[in-house]
Amino acid sequence: MQTYLDFCKFLVTEASVNNRVVIDSDLEDLIPGFIEKRQEDIQAINAAAATGDYETIINIGHNLKGIGGGYGFDRITKLGAAIEQAGKQQDGDKACELVQVMKTYLEHVEIHYE
């Protein structure tokens, strides 16, 4: 129960975060491809959760954790860490919910290049 409560708090915090990110202009041409690949990740995680393929969820989550902040998307790093954790806990539902958060975030994120 406590875990579930923590998770809800996490979602609320995530939802309330400002959607504005500032990204190095040297990375600008890489960003559309980066976001496109996250759509593939979202589909892959949903598919993996449906079949109980937690190894894939862990791997994708780990990758998101490692790359998000590097490109300027700290939120993706945080979500990736949570997805990796969900995979380790073999909690497919949680992974799907986190992926939904990421999907919404990517749809609304405001990117500024500097």
Add this chain to the structure above:
Amino acid sequence: MAILIVDDSADSRALIKRLLEKHGLGDILIAESATDAFALLGLDHPVCLAENIELILMDGVMPGIDGIKACGLIKSHACFKDVPIIVITASDDAETLEKAFAAGAMDFITKPVKQLELKARVNSALNMKHAIDQRKAREAELVKVLEELEGLNRELSRLSSLDGLTGIANRRHFDQIFEMEWRRAIRAGHDLSIVFLDIDFFKYYNDTYGHQEGDDCLKKIAVAAGSVLKRPADLLARYGGEEFVIILPETGVDGAYEVAQQIRSAIEMCNIPHSASQIADHVTVSIGVAGGKISLADKSQELIALADKALYEAKNGGRNQVRVAGAVS
């Protein structure tokens, strides 16, 4: 010299490559796995490609062979000893880092990669690599110079023991070898003989044919005398002017007399014209021989004096002949 990025994540590879390029580090190689990296580094080849690589950025967690194991495998090749590896890892816990350093990593960068940290750590690794390369180049240069110096010293030593005109041993070398053979003869109880040889009427030869021909004559005499000596320890030297000397270790006066006669004969056979000679129409030599058993009480200069005396006897006796001195003592 390139930086090799080893990372299974395409996003990660693209990001690191771009950030390095931004900092002016454009020569970048990419490997998607440890196995790809091994192939790029030539680990399976007889010739390793370490000199093409100045830094490896290695993802810590990869499917198959992970970054830490790959680090250990690369470092186990001696030629990659000085190529720095930075492990890039999402987990900066002490255990992971300890394993990375134990595997030979020089540093680590935590994921997500931050520009400033990447730049600073890469620069630090490259500076270290350049310092090592410079030191190695200086050491190699030093070794090369030392080898050249040793070669020159050997050549100098060889030249300093040779007579510039005839190419046989000079007086200095004769003195050294004679002292050595003298002591050896005393120690071993062997005979030792000395043969002195002087060209007859050589001053007249020079006056008649000129110094250039005189020099050629000396060279021919050296060749003819040298051709008679068969044993490695026998030494022919130019004693000075037109005078030559021969050391014959383990040889008594009888044997030395034989050698001296052969030399005298060999020089006559050269048939070098000498119109100013008062005894023949060709170059001849007079030879004095001294030798025998040597004892501790004897002095080396006495043997030389005896041979020299015998030479004068040969001269006074009509030249073109061999005279033997009495025993040393």
